[in-house]
Amino acid sequence: MRISVQEAPFDLGQESESFAxxxxxxxxxxxxxxxxxxxxxxxxxAMEIEHYPGMTEAALQxxxxxxxxxxxxxxxxxxxxxxxxxxxxxxMMVATAARHRKDAFEGAEFLMDYLKSRAPFWKRxxxxxxxxxxxxxxxxxxxxxxx
Amino acid sequence: MDILxxxxxxxxxxxxxxxxxxxxxxxxxxxxxxxxxxxxxEMAFSDLSALRVAVDQKLTDFDAPLTGVREVAFxxxxxxx
Numbered sequence: 001m002r003i004s005v006q007e008a009p010f011d012l013g014q015e016s017e018s019f020a021x022x023x024x025x026x027x028x029x030x031x032x033x034x035x036x037x038x039x040x041x042x043x044x045x046a047m048e049i050e051h052y053p054g055m056t057e058a059a060l061q062x063x064x065x066x067x068x069x070x071x072x073x074x075x076x077x078x079x080x081x082x083x084x085x086x087x088x089x090x091x092m093m094v095a096t097a098a099r100h101r102k103d104a105f106e107g108a109e110f111l112m113d114y115l116k117s118r119a120p121f122w123k124r125x126x127x128x129x130x131x132x133x134x135x136x137x138x139x140x141x142x143x144x145x146x147x
Numbered sequence: 148m149d150i151l152x153x154x155x156x157x158x159x160x161x162x163x164x165x166x167x168x169x170x171x172x173x174x175x176x177x178x179x180x181x182x183x184x185x186x187x188x189e190m191a192f193s194d195l196s197a198l199r200v201a202v203d204q205k206l207t208d209f210d211a212p213l214t215g216v217r218e219v220a221f222x223x224x225x226x227x228x
Contacts, residue, residue: 034228050154052220055204080227092228112228118206120220121227122154133155136224 001068001076003060005051007083012090019077019095026074026097028104032112038087042127049082049091052120056080063114071107073098078111080121113143148213150181152191153222156198159191174200175209177219191221199224 004010012033020029036047064076077095085091094111098104123134151164171177178195181188192198195209201220202211213219 052151052153052201052204052222055201055220058204059206116228117225119227120153120201120222120225122223123226124154133223134226136226141224 001061001064002078003057003064004079005053005056005060006079006081009081010079010090010093012093015077015079015093016095019075019097023074023097026099026104028098028101029095030101030104030108031093031095032108033093034091036085036087036089036091039125039127042129044087044125044127046126047085047087047091048124048126048131049085050122050124051080051082055120059119060115063111063118066114067096067107067110071096071098071103071110073103073107076107076111078115080115080119082121110147113140113147116140117144148216149218150177151218151220153220155223156191156221160187169213171213173209173213174202174207174211174219177213178209197223 016031038044060078064078067073068076073096075097080092094108096104096107098107117136117140125132125134148169149164149166152160157163169177169180171180178192182192199222200207200209202216203218
């Protein structure tokens with residue numbers, strides 16, 4: 001399992017490649033990547049991501065361990081960036097390895113659902129009109145009930 | 148005890164962290180104490196349903212006890228991913 005909270009960009013190809021390699025007993029690898037999305041009506045200049053150093057790593061570790069146990073994952077990777085990002089940049093990725101694809105997919109979804117509302121990150125959108133903290137969405141909280 | 152603030156809570160209070168002396172028994176007692184200090188605290192803590200709290204870096208509730216606690220953090224609902 002690897003958890004990385006970092007300001008620097010990551011190389012999706014290289015991360016996916018090295019995660020997928022060396023898991024000869026795992027038949028399924030799923031990766032998910034989150035990208036900074038531009039706003040259609042109010043062009044986004046940047047997205048700033050604040051986090052809680054220390055707690056962030058511990059929370060991600062906890063979420064990843066839960067996913068690993070629940071979906072019998074052979075391995076988990078979570079990379080999440082913070083700092084100032086521009087539209088099109090990759091914010092984060094998760095990767096899961098499992099014997100079969102259902103566990104790999106569900107493990108990745110579980111990670112994403114928990115990471116959205118249980119890992120201490122806060123996003124702020126910067127546009128020509130000013131800066132706004134992104135509100136947590138009800139649907140993201142609802143999504144946790146599925147698990 | 149170290150008190151940390153993040154996102155708009157940090158902006159409203161005007162600082163990221165501070166060290167305070169308190170006898171508060173629970174997080175709710177601590178909030179009541181902070182609200183009495185100054186208007187910016189009153190403003191930041193006006194709607195507790197819009198806030199989350201972590202005690203020693205673990206998410207918890209406002210009725211959590213503070214015995215032996217070193218660090219309390221207040222912040223809005225998280226928006227990771």
